Amino acid sequence: LPLSDAAIPGDLFARMRRDNLARWPTGARVDVEEAAAFHKTLPAHKRLPAVLRRAVAEGRCLTQPRGGFATLAMQTELMRTLDRDGMADIVPTTTDSYTRNEQFVQAQRGVEESERLGRSMLNGFPLVNYGVDACRALIAGIEKPAIVLSGTAMPKLTAEIGYAGGYTGYLGSGIAYTVSYTKETTIEEGIRNYQYVDRLAALYQEHGVELHRRQPGFLTGTIIPPSIAIMTCVLDLLLAARQGVRHYGLELGQCLHLVQDAAAIRACRELCQEYLARFGYTDVFTPVTSLHWMGAWPADEAQAAALIGYGGTLAAVGGASSVTTKSTHEAIGIPTPQANAEGLRTTRMAIHVSYGVRLDGLPAHEFEVDLIKREVRAVVDRVLEMGDGDVAVGTVRAFAAGVMDIPWSPNRQVKSRVLPARDADGCIRILDAGDMPIPRDVMEIHEEKLRRRAERERVPFDHQLAVGSVYELSEPLSRLMPA
Template sequence: MQLTNKRLEWDQFLEIRREILNSWPTGQEVDLEEAIAYQSKIPDNRRFAKKLETAKQEGITLAQPRAGVALVNEHIELLRYLETEGEADLLPTTIDSYTRQNRYNEAQAGIDESRSVGRSMLNGFPAVNHGVVACRQVVESVISPVQVRHGTPDARLLTEISLAGGFTAYEGGGISYNIPYAKDVPLERSIRDWQYADRLVGYYEERGISINREPFGPLTGTLVPPCISHSIAILEALLAAEQGVKSLTLGYGQCGNLTQDVAAIRSLEELADEYLSRFGYQDTVVTTVFHQWMGGFPQDESKAFGVISWGAATAALAKATKVIVKTPHEAMGIPTKEANASGIKATKQILNMLKDQPLMQSQELTEEKELIKAETRAILEKLLEFGEGDIAVGTVRGFQAGVIDVPFAPSRYNAGKLLPARDYYGAVRLLDFGNLPFGEDIKEIHREKIAQRGKTEGREPSFQMVIDDIYAIGKGMLVGKVR
């Protein structure tokens, strides 16, 4: 089947669907008409899209953690704790790594071992193995809306079971859940597989059931320039909208410079509205998600709370619709439920203190927004040119040519030539542009800002700056400056 950005024909979708549902026994539990009837009975207060839209209208930022364990009852206990003790506004179900790679036999072994030893031996909730009924137990056990968060290049069966299981939001995309996560998955394949997932969401939408879709914003999580994450978020928004998705939450991972981060969130929403409207998707609702720092954390819990609080403050001042919360155990592995709750409470305290603050405005912020917009448009327009108007085709060709390039990604379908580094004030700039389609005016801005840092530190800009910046926050600073 040739890749193109066109809505899947329903007969074609059903033909693929038969194979997907037969790929694991729990697929037989999915009855689409019964699932739609079940979803239609979920009240608005437990619907992700509705709660996000209300938050956007009210100008407040909601807090959501990451969390998932192997067994149903333990996962329910975890979510209830995060809702009551942690005061989370929105809840997650993070999927385990075996399920993300469609290795359901190994996921089952993890479930069995977890039961045997009395603790989770998986790093998430194996929704496919547990099936529809168990997923419904999870979503019915809490008051808040619950989203599936994972990292799966081929999430078709997981999508079927998640939606039939009553989850009202679903994370991921064919680019953001491939390039940063997988080494050998062809981009053309993952985009096509995610067209299936979005076509299913679109069908629910046609039947009056709005499922929120959220591409994964932070990508590789460390020093990702806003124009790269913005471009991919908008590409995945356009691909999803073509399949009928109406509720879209686009994300960005904290870089650390307040002006750049606020400019990034505001420009992301504006650019998304611009491109969705341009291609005729007038009835989509765009919200934003800000991910607290996705790089290395300090091991000291008090210092970790400082990083968490800075992310919370930035999300509030940027007026992001929601913020994904980190925990003070980030440097030590999978957090306890108590540590997870403490990260949420620290975040909520900041959000509540700053919710009535006006949106930041300054000349520097305006200039940063315009720079991000110019960079993102340059990438997207080149991809449209490469695809002769078809954004799916242009994306595949663009990655091949390196005109869109994710730093530090494992995928062999990614050029890997882009090299970011911070400027003197901590904003992420480009040390090496790779093959990005930027004009000399944009390139000169980056060169000047990195040269200014080099001059101040008394060293030539080099790869050592990049290394220093990657480890800086873990050592208690934002910029890896030579003192």
């Protein structure tokens, strides 16, 4: 079939699923009817869609870490620690890099090595190798809902096994992961792969089971202007809604600016519903998740602790429905379960002390919300025009033309002409819009704020501003500007 945003027809989807599940032996165990029956036995407190709806109704900000180890025993222990010691509201399973790249033979070797050495030799849990029943055992070991953190543009087997295994959420999307995690995968391929995952979630819905799907924000390890992240949220969301998804979360990496982050969260929530309504969808639930700083982290644990606590405050004040946490080990590697649990508790405390503080109505906040919305609408409207109303086609064409663009993307299909930098006040601005149709009056605002930084620091107004903004927060305290 030519690329389109239309829902995959049932008979075609059945054939696609058969071929997909035949790619690895554990695929044979997947049976949606049996899995739907299993999901119906889960209590509400272990179902992510229900837990998130309740958090939104109560105005609470949930905590969720990341985490994955190589063996079932290690993963069981990790998830229990995050649940109990970390008091995580949502318990994760991050897959390892071999699994993300569908190299299941190598993943198996990683499991064996890890068992031999008694420590995790993989950077996540090889969920496909272990299969459905191992996932059910993990789910049985915790008293919270669990989510698969897939980290991949090739999600079709981890989604099948994860959902059948009792995970009630799956993180990943066709645009965001393809442009931030892959070099050669085409945007069309990434979109098609996630249309499969979204259609799968809709299939469970047809069997009476609501599942959570989630867009992964941006993981390029650099800075992303909120508007560019939100454009991607809107497009990934519309693609999911077209496949029948009705419970779709959006993630936003923190800028580390109290006002801009709060504005981004609100603008994201409102723009998502605005575009859904334009497509006639009034029943899609779209909670927003705030991500602890996704750029380079300081190695000093004391400095890292500040980013963790502040990150909890940013999420709470911004009104995010959940926050995805990091640990003081972030600069060094994968955290121990204990450090991971501490990151959760630090964040939870910060949320607690920030409770009730909101910025809505403050002029600076309203200014940022308005600015973000003008940027997002200008670009997303053009993308939709370019596809004659088809989101998938418009997205592919827009990336080819640079109308949709991502800073520092590793993907060959992305122009990456757009350049962001931090301004004199600490907000992330657009230094150069490349070929993105950001309105001229909006760009003048960005430029004026960036020129002020260049003047203050006596550096030229050029791309060096953008490069410096990538690393500055990982510097030791002695090299940071005085407060």
